[in-house]
Amino acid sequence: MKKELIVDFDEFDRNKILYDRAAIERVNPHRFEMSLLDGILFEDHSTKRYVGFCDAKPSEFWTRGHFPGHAIMPGVLICEVAAQLCSFVAISSGFLRSKMIGLGGLDEVRFRAPVLPGDRLIMMMEELRSRANILMQIRFQGLVGNEVVTDGLLKGVVLPDDSLAKE
Numbered sequence: 001m002k003k004e005l006i007v008d009f010d011e012f013d014r015n016k017i018l019y020d021r022a023a024i025e026r027v028n029p030h031r032f033e034m035s036l037l038d039g040i041l042f043e044d045h046s047t048k049r050y051v052g053f054c055d056a057k058p059s060e061f062w063t064r065g066h067f068p069g070h071a072i073m074p075g076v077l078i079c080e081v082a083a084q085l086c087s088f089v090a091i092s093s094g095f096l097r098s099k100m101i102g103l104g105g106l107d108e109v110r111f112r113a114p115v116l117p118g119d120r121l122i123m124m125m126e127e128l129r130s131r132a133n134i135l136m137q138i139r140f141q142g143l144v145g146n147e148v149v150t151d152g153l154l155k156g157v158v159l160p161d162d163s164l165a166k167e
Contacts, residue, residue, distance in 0.1 A: 003148050006124040006141050007049050012042035027092045033061045037084040048127035052085040058117040073115035078150050081123050082140040086156045090136050097133050101156040109152030119144045
């Protein structure tokens with residue numbers, strides 16, 4: 001059974017980046033190895049659907065040890081890409097008055113195929129439910145090429161600004 005996509009590929013151009021990594025980092029607090037979202041390709045505020053991507057580069061920190069000689073992107077990082085897309089949407093849309101949204105939970109997550117070095121992980125999301133400045137629940141799908149490699153539900157919760165690390 002083929003899953004219906006959150007966003008059909010004919011609704012956006014996979015090569016037209018609306019927001020690049022620099023623009024994302026002006027919104028999301030993630031840095032260095034944990035800045036996983038490379039770009040935003042699609043946004044539709046009326047239907048609350050969005051698409052971003054992460055390029056799984058052969059030089060990523062996880063490729064050497066997960067698994068030696070047969071690198072596979074860890075599922076926790078795939079879920080983190082979905083969380084960072086949710087964060088970008090929540091903060092940039094003004095849904096939050098805070099500067100940080102944290103992972104509140106994951107449900108019904110399935111990994112259907114691996115994400116390998118050199119793959120572009122396309123992450124699609126749609127907002128299912130939200131309470132302003134408290135919670136955002138999304139459904140997400142990760143794709144490599146045209147194949148759904150993961151899907152699930154994610155809850156993002158607002159973290160107080162004082163939870164940001166002081167430098």
